[in-house]
Amino acid sequence: MRIGVLALQGAFHEHQVMLERLGAEVRQVRLPAHLDGLDGLIIPGGESTTIGKLAVDFGLMEPMKAFAVEHALWGTCAGAIFMAREVGRPQPLLGLMDIVIERNAFGRQVASFETDLDVPALRHLNGGGKAYHAVFIRAPLIEAVRGTAQALVALPDGRIVAARQGRWLATSFHPELTRDDRFHRYFLEMVQSKSER
């Protein structure tokens, strides 16, 4: 499998390391031509305004939207923001997923946190029974899921922190900052599945 990691800004190298450990071939994507021949794409954490501006300036918006029609995409944190339809302020968005995002929903950096999550979607994977330890950095929340988008993971108080819509995945936390590769394996399964959205 050949997976692209959008490498405009942010923690793209961390995703690359996780994917390569799982045996995937990885390509850093900075220009539209870099999307050719990929089986899936990850949009990493970083600053969503920076990633959005660079995606516009280097002509990546339309090619990425076209790529997303046929392929699996996963956005973490800033990447999740970038994939959403609504974030409550003007900034460039792919607008793929029918989710509403609130940026910096937990507050500033001093409120960033780690916590254990119960993730039913990971149960079929090796080690799937144990809690998933998630890292939230100035994290967004998924305020609402609409249409065919579904909540995948929630905090104990019910607030949504991951959603899936067909072969598109959004997580407001950072699996690439941990040593737990279950979410990356989950995404690679999505890449391989030919299921309809």
Add this chain to the structure above:
Amino acid sequence: MDQQVATFAVKSGLAQMLKGGVIMDVVTPEHARIAEDAGACAVMALERVPADIRANGGVARMSDPDLIERIMATVSIPVMAKCRIGHFVEAQILEAIGVDYIDESEVLTPADEAHHINKHAFKVPFVCGCRNLGEALRRVGEGAAMIRTKGEAGTGDVVEAVRHARTVMGQIRHLQTLPDEELMAFAKENGAPYELVVETKRLGRLPVVNFAAGGVATPADAALMMQLGVDGVFVGSGIFKSGDPAKRAAAIVKAVTHYNDPAVLAEISRNLGEAMVGRNVTSIPENELLAGRGW
């Protein structure tokens, strides 16, 4: 389920999210807006850019909390602010305001000539400057979650940034050739915590994110630092002391993304207007150099 805040993972994690990006010095909310629109991944809020601190002389201190808060209210990206080396009360104030990162910075006048801040005691993460590996690992030992090579701030001359980045990278390469029994002597000679020396050898890089700072004035300067192996770039005076700050800021952001693509670099280096005038580091008297501050 419990939530743990202020862990080292969330402190260093924010620095990981800044990688491949440009952090810009701004002195007004308007500058901050320009920086965010240009694609900065964070801003450093301060009253004077280093070039003006250098020109004005006098004691340089933490900025007015009101100015920092106005900048925080203006942009959605992380906001950093500087405190003096060793001035842990300035740091407490910055934490109370809620800045996202504190730079314990040699650009301000040091408050303590022997000790840096115990950064483990804070919830807010810190970035600190270094000129070599020993200095970097001492700061990490004190709790810094991010490092920047110092360069020579406010000059527009990249030569010291290159010197410090090459020194750190060269020492890491050397460290990797050493057998384990020589690591204690390396730690002793370099004044570095032994455990962090061991970890640096294992990782083949600093244990935290490392940006370049001090003297970057052009897209080519920024790409040079990236090719030398840093994770991102701070630009201080280089943007708002230039002829067309918005354009130059955007170009430097692009240069950090496409640092390995000379065709793109050529395109974005065109027609940027005047770079900051700059000052050769060799023309600056020894006692006016900032990089020597830090212990």
